[in-house]
Amino acid sequence: MANGMSDAFERAKIFVEGEIIHIGEPEQITDKFKKTLMVIREEGDYDNRIPIEVINDKIEYLKDFKVGDEVKAFYNVRGNAGKGKFEGRWFVNLRLWKLEKYQKKTWTNEEDKFVPDEIPF
Numbered sequence: 001m002a003n004g005m006s007d008a009f010e011r012a013k014i015f016v017e018g019e020i021i022h023i024g025e026p027e028q029i030t031d032k033f034k035k036t037l038m039v040i041r042e043e044g045d046y047d048n049r050i051p052i053e054v055i056n057d058k059i060e061y062l063k064d065f066k067v068g069d070e071v072k073a074f075y076n077v078r079g080n081a082g083k084g085k086f087e088g089r090w091f092v093n094l095r096l097w098k099l100e101k102y103q104k105k106t107w108t109n110e111e112d113k114f115v116p117d118e119i120p121f
Contacts, residue, residue: 014074014075014076014077014094015072015073015074015075016040016042016050016052016072016073016075017042017070017071017072017073017102017104018040018041018042018043018048018050018070018071019040019041019043019068019069019070019071020038020039020040020065020066020067020068020069020071021039021040021041021049021067022037022038022039022067023036023037023038023062023065023066023067024036024037024038026059032056033055033056034055034056034059035053035054035055035056035059036053036054036059036062037051037052037053037054038051038052038054038062038073038096039051039052040052040071040073050094051094052073052075052094052095052096053093053094053095053096054095054096055095055096058096058097061096061098061099062099065099065101069101070101070102070103070104071099071100071101071102072099072100072101072102073096073098073099074096074097074098074099075094075095075096075097076094076095076097077092077093077094077095078092078093078094078095079091079092079093080093
């Protein structure tokens with residue numbers, strides 16, 4: 001590559017942790033292409049709802065998940081130029097490649113917290 005970045009770096013895999021708030025019905029686009037949309041609400045200071053596109057065989061991942069599940073969703077960022085009436089516009093999609101259940105870490109009581117008795121040096 002001219003700029004010295006590797007393919008692995010360019011296609012960095014990104015993830016989000018949060019609650020599934022929507023799983024759409026699969027839509028058959030062509031004989032070989034179907035897609036749906038999953039939306040994850042990420043916890044934080046702002047109401048962040050992240051739509052992630054799920055295509056073809058990855059739609060099968062969704063059968064083990066439901067709205068309300070806490071998940072860790074790994075996705076790739078995809079960009080496209082508009083065509084036809086969308087000429088001159090640019091579009092970004094987040095495309096799922098892996099989905100797993102995620103358990104938030106919370107402290108249940110004071111005994112679970114680590115507090116050192118003395119400084120180790």
